[in-house]
Amino acid sequence: MRPLADTPALRPTETALALKLVSEMNLLRLKTIARLHARGLPPDIGWDDLLQEALTRVLTGARRIPGGIAPVAFIAGIMRSLRSEHWKRFGAARRRRVSSGSHRRYPTPELEGREAAPDPEHSLIAAEELQAIERLFADDPVALRIIDALGEGLAAEQIRATLSLTKTEYDSARKRIRRCLLREGLTCRPK
Amino acid sequence: MPPKVIQVFPETALERILEALERELIEASDADILEAAHDLGMKPEMKGSAAFLGLRYPDMRRPEDYFDRQWMLRVLSDPRRIWLAPKEPTES
Numbered sequence: 001m002r003p004l005a006d007t008p009a010l011r012p013t014e015t016a017l018a019l020k021l022v023s024e025m026n027l028l029r030l031k032t033i034a035r036l037h038a039r040g041l042p043p044d045i046g047w048d049d050l051l052q053e054a055l056t057r058v059l060t061g062a063r064r065i066p067g068g069i070a071p072v073a074f075i076a077g078i079m080r081s082l083r084s085e086h087w088k089r090f091g092a093a094r095r096r097r098v099s100s101g102s103h104r105r106y107p108t109p110e111l112e113g114r115e116a117a118p119d120p121e122h123s124l125i126a127a128e129e130l131q132a133i134e135r136l137f138a139d140d141p142v143a144l145r146i147i148d149a150l151g152e153g154l155a156a157e158q159i160r161a162t163l164s165l166t167k168t169e170y171d172s173a174r175k176r177i178r179r180c181l182l183r184e185g186l187t188c189r190p191k
Numbered sequence: 192m193p194p195k196v197i198q199v200f201p202e203t204a205l206e207r208i209l210e211a212l213e214r215e216l217i218e219a220s221d222a223d224i225l226e227a228a229h230d231l232g233m234k235p236e237m238k239g240s241a242a243f244l245g246l247r248y249p250d251m252r253r254p255e256d257y258f259d260r261q262w263m264l265r266v267l268s269d270p271r272r273i274w275l276a277p278k279e280p281t282e283s
């Protein structure tokens with residue numbers, strides 16, 4: 001019998017491929033999405049951790065893909081929720097650190113409200129990531145303006161109207177954005 | 192002057208942007224992916240393409256991935272290996 005240590009174990013990405021849960025192209029698509037969602041997370045949480053964890057949840061049955069939903073969209077959603085889980089845990093840990101201080105606490109409604117205020121460290125990291133995204137599209141002012149508008153929560157039609165873009169100009173800028181993100185996401189350079 | 196994103200809380204803006212860009216990537220066609228890969232000199236259609244780094248192959252290779260473990264142990268414990276060691280720097 002072969003010793004267990006010598007038996008190569010398939011990782012979730014390889015298992016997902018072997019089980020035809022995703023195709024090779026979809027795996028590359030998921031890689032670029034994972035690289036996107038890893039933005040601003042601590043260095044010990046890599047894009048591959050996000051992707052492997054999301055696939056593990058599907059493979060173990062912890063998350064079931066509902067009928068009619070594309071596996072890529074579902075797995076991308078799991079990665080998004082893993083990202084948001086991280087920030088929730090981060091915020092809770094910070095609140096515990098603050099509340100365990102030696103100062104006396106006066107739980108007034110104003111202070112309770114402050115608990116829900118944005119975390120300064122989270123804001124700082126997010127601002128740095130926004131700057132990194134701006135740098136990514138620094139040579140493309142139209143793309144940059146579209147991304148600004150997305151950050152403000154505008155929908156496609158509102159963006160086109162606000163920026164006075166024709167449908168062709170808007171679609172062409174979106175294509176450039178997609179191409180740039182794919183190029184960035186396919187590499188394994190540090191975030 | 193480039194327009195600035197930060198009109199709302201940066202984390203809110205970032206999450207909105209990431210969600211919108213995620214949709215762009217979900218909708219990207221196979222041809223888009225292949226074009227982007229070819230821009231980088233990658234050939235995803237070929238076995239062993241760098242595009243699959245971190246997916247089918249780990250990012251970091253260990254010596255055991257290239258060399259037989261028993262062979263490495265023999266080489267590392269071979270007393271003649273001392274000849275391969277660099278010279279100690281001499282003090283001037």
